[in-house]
Amino acid sequence: MKVIMIGGVVVGPKVSARLRRLNSDAEITIIEKGTLLSYGACGLPLYVANLVPQLDGLMKTSYGVLRDTDFFQSQKNAKVLTQTEAIKIDRVNKKVLVRHVVTGVEETLDYDYLVLGTGAIPSIPPIPGVNLGQVFTLHRPQDAQALKEFIKAKKVKHVTVMGSGLIGIETADALSSPRLKVALCEAESQVLPKLLDADMAQLVERQMKLQGVDIRLSCRVKALEGDADGNVCRVQTEQGVIETEAVVIATGVRPEVGLAREAGLTIGITGAIQVDEHLMTNDPFIYAGGDCAEQRHLITGEPVYIPLASTANKQGRVIADHIMGISARYAPVEGTSVLQAFELNIGRTGLGEAEARKRGYNVVTSVSSGLDSTHYYPMHANITIKLIAEKEDGRLLGAQVCGLGDGVKRLDVLATALKFGAKVADLIDLDLAYAPPFATAIDVLIHAATTLENMRLGVAQGITVEAFLNRLQAGEKLCLLDVREPDEVAANPLSIEGTKVIALGELRERWEEVPKDSLVVTVCGLGIRGYDAACMLKGKGMNQVVFLQGGLSVANAYFDKI
Amino acid sequence: MKVIMIGGVVVGPKVSARLRRLNSDAEITIIEKGTLLSYGACGLPLYVANLVPQLDGLMKTSYGVLRDTDFFQSQKNAKVLTQTEAIKIDRVNKKVLVRHVVTGVEETLDYDYLVLGTGAIPSIPPIPGVNLGQVFTLHRPQDAQALKEFIKAKKVKHVTVMGSGLIGIETADALSSPRLKVALCEAESQVLPKLLDADMAQLVERQMKLQGVDIRLSCRVKALEGDADGNVCRVQTEQGVIETEAVVIATGVRPEVGLAREAGLTIGITGAIQVDEHLMTNDPFIYAGGDCAEQRHLITGEPVYIPLASTANKQGRVIADHIMGISARYAPVEGTSVLQAFELNIGRTGLGEAEARKRGYNVVTSVSSGLDSTHYYPMHANITIKLIAEKEDGRLLGAQVCGLGDGVKRLDVLATALKFGAKVADLIDLDLAYAPPFATAIDVLIHAATTLENMRLGVAQGITVEAFLNRLQAGEKLCLLDVREPDEVAANPLSIEGTKVIALGELRERWEEVPKDSLVVTVCGLGIRGYDAACMLKGKGMNQVVFLQGGLSVANAYFDKI
Ligand SMILES: Cc1cc2nc3c(=O)[nH]c(=O)nc-3n(C[C@H](O)[C@H](O)[C@H](O)COP(=O)(O)OP(=O)(O)OC[C@H]3O[C@@H](n4cnc5c(N)ncnc54)[C@H](O)[C@@H]3O)c2cc1C
Ligand SMILES: Cc1cc2nc3c(=O)[nH]c(=O)nc-3n(C[C@H](O)[C@H](O)[C@H](O)COP(=O)(O)OP(=O)(O)OC[C@H]3O[C@@H](n4cnc5c(N)ncnc54)[C@H](O)[C@@H]3O)c2cc1C
Ligand SMILES: CC(C)(COP(=O)(O)OP(=O)(O)OC[C@H]1O[C@@H](n2cnc3c(N)ncnc32)[C@H](O)[C@@H]1OP(=O)(O)O)[C@@H](O)C(=O)NCCC(=O)NCCS
């Protein structure tokens, strides 16, 4: 059996490795037009940030062996042709035409099964100046090397990043330092527009600003302009000009599907190669996976294009199994994504609120904050969790996390629960691990779930910071009731007009001081005391009381601005 | 409505807090025979270890307010009677007789609903000497304070801990330091006998020994002996005498059920109060939760006694809801437990292998090790995961984790998957969050699952270290094939007779050097290369090849001894 992989980064190597373990005889060939193999592109921002000192650290196994041509030959008995481009697939005769990129020599290879792992390429916006010098992307190891060397050599003090997706934010974090100012231009009105809802994105934006990033939202770049040497020196945007020494374009990637399209393979509505649950294309002898292929979304059932290394690896294993006649199938995805940037752990799974509403779901959400471990444990930090669920039965649709604390544990739990069709009420029952270093006795995720259920079932009424500000800006008279302790208030006093300060511990005695003629919005640090205060006031017969969801840990990101 | 709680630590306060939010009129009373309320007993080892400087840190809210009588009065409008013992329940007339422990004054209180949160007390073995001076338990804040003050005042250099359950191990860790030697006596043949299978316990034992603990297994304490002042100075064990300056008894807790039994409430076969899914006792006006009550196990359906603060808090919420007529039910538990000790993160969920076998399950297990994040990320560490599943269909029964790395994230995911009846194959599909700081592209948990499935489906044959050593000790000729890199071998060479060293990268060429006349056991650092090597050799037609599960990260705990 002859199996050919096109693309040598994740899918090709993973199929090869698994296939070899299942079959000692198969002739396995990996075709890669570049020079490098099997690298961790996900680590490139760490390399730029000097957290990974050497590029080949991203191409080594954990025991220090370079995954080069020799590695695949000796360990996986796979033949690797680097600097070799596949230029045509002859499906009828099951042949691939390849051309050596240096010598131009062409050759035809036979296959029984073909695996497309051609990946993605950066999507470059059609604006003037993208070909100037010092305009970078961050896609391949060479890109990262060029960027890093240039910054070091020229002692660069200003870089503009275009795009605030996962890679744009990670790059901004990697570059930004007291010695190097980063400007970030994003055409949408928020950062991470594909990852987070606008409210959660605010938390990221606030932290980035605190760390000195010059964020420009709703700011499409119109052109890049160069100096006499043909190097970029200026960015023309919808919001004016940015003087800069380099530009990193991080405006997304698009699937590399030219070869597939030309061979008559079906391209899906996402623009990536359409595959069935076995990752088979419309040709039963050709599979596709990784960044060149579509996936199916678990919640919507729709085809989606969510190119990630985690899913690419899993797909590789399924493809190898299916080629070997094992009835493997690749499960629909939830689009779980995560990044660490500006000290924040940021992630999402499932549908966002905006996505869910657009699809017509009757949505209920909660935004709540809490600690990732007990406050008396020396290391603990905040997490904000947003849950998105169906109103009628509380079925979980998605979740987002952001914070300095360990939100990724909660994200993985939520991704797991989502997989099994959990309702929010099921989350309340989860028997999660508790000891003081790891969680609070009721985990912050369970608090998020009870918070949502309390609102869904009418035990509590919460208001989002956005809704609160909208009503305030519409001229409505609102009373913000700050129930924090005096020391907390002194450290971060609220400047919104009409704010009344009564610590929770005094509220039961002093509740009559609270105005009765307007909506009362109770606020505290995380949301929990605000909730308790709202319950207390409702117990006193006040009906116009809501608590501010997430408390100041969310509201600070907004209040700073007003 | 009058609701009385007996016990003021977790269940009583949580029921009170939730009930108050649902009902502003209820008369809520908490009866507590001690002086302290609402404290984090789980943090006591941290206090002993000086990680929590002040005891009242364990009784404060995260915003710094002490949860004392005033707190419950002002914030929850709950009346608290401390130093007041409930001594009799009159179910017919719905009255509780209480007695003030200082004044002896008695009083009768009416209730509509009664909540038993009487908790647990340390179970003291019936041996001579337990009442000597300097014999401690670690149950209440006062215990921790006494222990800590004594150790500081007397510059104690040797303490003996009896019992290696969660509290015994946490206490041993809290005390042990270069200046203070801890001896740990455990009657069973392993540490953490209720938490871990013997193989996983080995990992803990190894680390404890490396950190200087004098572990004595299968070592029942026969008596404590005192000096002339009546202070303990010697421990008589089945394995001889230990000279010591103090003893901490940590041989488990037993539910405090005297009051309930006397009132004719049903006590279950675990010795704790029997409750239904609403946490109602056999008296519909009396609920019980926390450490005095039984729970039901998710997998076996059996009643179990697993006293934990996490579940006690959740139960409190359910009890309050049910009293208020909300149809809340408390879900069966998985016994998820976790601790951090000797730098290890240790935990379990569901059934252990031994427990599952005892109950007649046809069990398959995997033990595998891997990294918690990418090896090139500056912070990464090992985790060993044991999965326990049913052989036929791969349904997950339980899991255990141990390592320096973040195993607790994986444990929570496993606890969540278990809740939904996951099969191991479902774990392979999980769409977990991946970026280099948080995981490897295929998460270590997914690797654990594929490892199990590979063995269950016959793709790979693994051998546990125990089985390997048993066969070796039975005189069988075995070839240990070490496929690590030369630098790894040099740093930690194997001394087992018949070990052959061929790095994985050379094995395909040099495979004929491998002996054909005995079982070949391939070994590497974590298990993954051993698996790859075994596949390679089987591809060469060798059938007698197995890989050593978990590699040296597990085997080191055993090999050290031989
Ligand atoms: C900066 C950065 C950060 C990232 N961070 C994360 C992260 O945190 N988490 C995550 O899950 N993912 C992350 N990703 C995405 C991840 O790297 C990709 O999903 C993964 O590399 C996809 O692998 P692939 O094999 O499908 O394709 P690619 O990595 O794109 O590789 C495809 C290969 O195919 C070759 N090729 C294409 N056409 C041909 C042809 N005709 N002939 C021969 N060779 C061909 C290309 O040269 C290329 O080397 C990140 C990516 C980048 C760039
Ligand atoms: C050192 C230590 C570490 C721990 N670590 C963890 C951990 O990491 N994770 C975890 O989940 N759990 C842990 N636990 C367990 C956790 O502390 C208990 O599960 C929890 O405290 C149980 O709460 P409870 O309210 O049911 O009972 P308790 O905390 O036992 O409180 C019961 C109270 O009732 C009072 N009482 C009893 N009878 C009467 C009466 N007749 N009249 C009046 N009052 C009465 C008692 O005085 C006592 O104060 C740990 C416990 C200890 C001691
Ligand atoms: C590394 C690569 C070549 C795949 O090779 P691989 O040998 O399949 O390695 P993996 O780590 O993926 O898989 C490990 C295998 O060992 C098994 N395994 C993992 N841990 C194990 C353990 N402790 N004991 C036994 N087996 C173990 C797994 O089940 C898996 O086998 P399977 O696929 O046959 O079930 C491919 O993933 C690759 O090229 N990656 C490039 C890096 C990358 O992923 N980049 C993008 C992210 S930054």
Ligand SMILES: CC(C)(COP(=O)(O)OP(=O)(O)OC[C@H]1O[C@@H](n2cnc3c(N)ncnc32)[C@H](O)[C@@H]1OP(=O)(O)O)[C@@H](O)C(=O)NCCC(=O)NCCS
């Ligand atoms: C603290 C104690 C009195 C309970 O009081 P509580 O007010 O119910 O506090 P909790 O933190 O448990 O619950 C928080 C409440 O706020 C809600 N909440 C949590 N975070 C929230 C947020 N960010 N926004 C809004 N609501 C939030 C929760 O839903 C919960 O309300 P509910 O029970 O009505 O659904 C009780 O748990 C106790 O005494 N604990 C002692 C410490 C302990 O647990 N010891 C053992 C472990 S070491």
Ligand SMILES: [Ca+2]
């Ligand atoms: Ca930075």
Ligand SMILES: [Ca+2]
């Ligand atoms: Ca210690």
